[in-house]
Amino acid sequence: MIIKDKKSQPVVFAVSDSIGETAELVIRAAMVQFNSDKVDIRKVPYVTDNEYVEDIIEEAKNTADCVIVCTIILPEVRQHLLSLAEQNQIPIVDLMGPMMDTFSKIIEVKPHLQPGLVHRIDEDYFKKIEAIEFAVQYDDGKDPRGLSRADVVLIGVSRTSKTPLAMFLAHKRLKVANLRLVPEVAPPDELFHLPPKTIIGLTISPEKLFDIRQERLKALGLSTEATYAQLSRIMEEIEYADMIMEKIGCPKIDVSNKAVEEIATSILEIIRKGEV
Known part of the structure; x- marks a missing residue:
């Protein structure tokens, strides 16, 4: 029953x-x-x-x-x-x-x-809508099924611009899923079954991430003493993320001091070169 x-x-x-x-x-x-x-x-x-x-x-x-x-x-x-x-x-x-x-x-x-043939009248527009809906549905690892359906999968620690990048690339008609890497939660098995060239690892300097997380906590009205923004914790997360990226063998982009548009351009260049 x-x-x-x-x-x-x-x-x-x-x-x-x-x-x-x-x-x-x-x-x-x-x-x-x-x-x-x-x-x-x-x-x-x-x-x-x-x-x-x-x-x-x-x-x-x-x-x-x-x-x-x-x-x-x-x-x-x-x-x-x-x-x-x-x-x-x-x-x-x-x-x-x-x-x-x-x-x-x-x-x-x-x-x-x-x-979807009814929407082919403006195929480009609907491809964009489809990609945006995809980015929302598979944001932050909500559903591992999205990983195998994505054109690109972004991985990295928290606050490495994964979601803004996914939305930016969606406007370029790319289906993008993103996944946060944290030491306490093993990545879904689906991630390791993907071709490495479909995955982009986002890295960042510990000092830059420290500043970003401090500002994030202040904006939320929370204490900057939280473990989330401690340098030792940040180092641990980055080391773990680097280990996962090395295991996968995926391309990596350092997002330190880069705007979303600049990072997206780097991702598109990797795609154009056939690496993704």
């Missing part, structure tokens, strides 16, 4: 093999008819393989009062999702399948079966 966590409101998974915009719009249009916004809409974009489908089903199985709304074009992935949902008695609404099947009967042209 599956024991589900109790939620304060129903959960609707908006599952798509593109950005999930259509599914979310339909969900919100339906909820207006109930004069209610008391649902937790969880967008799950870029679902293009069966493994990801199985992860979604596992999460839904442990979520009380949930439904899946999907706009998946890829037949194999859509069918896998529908089958698993039925097997696990999870309510699911397939928005695209019936429409595609109906159109196939009246239109003498085979469908392209390409996710």
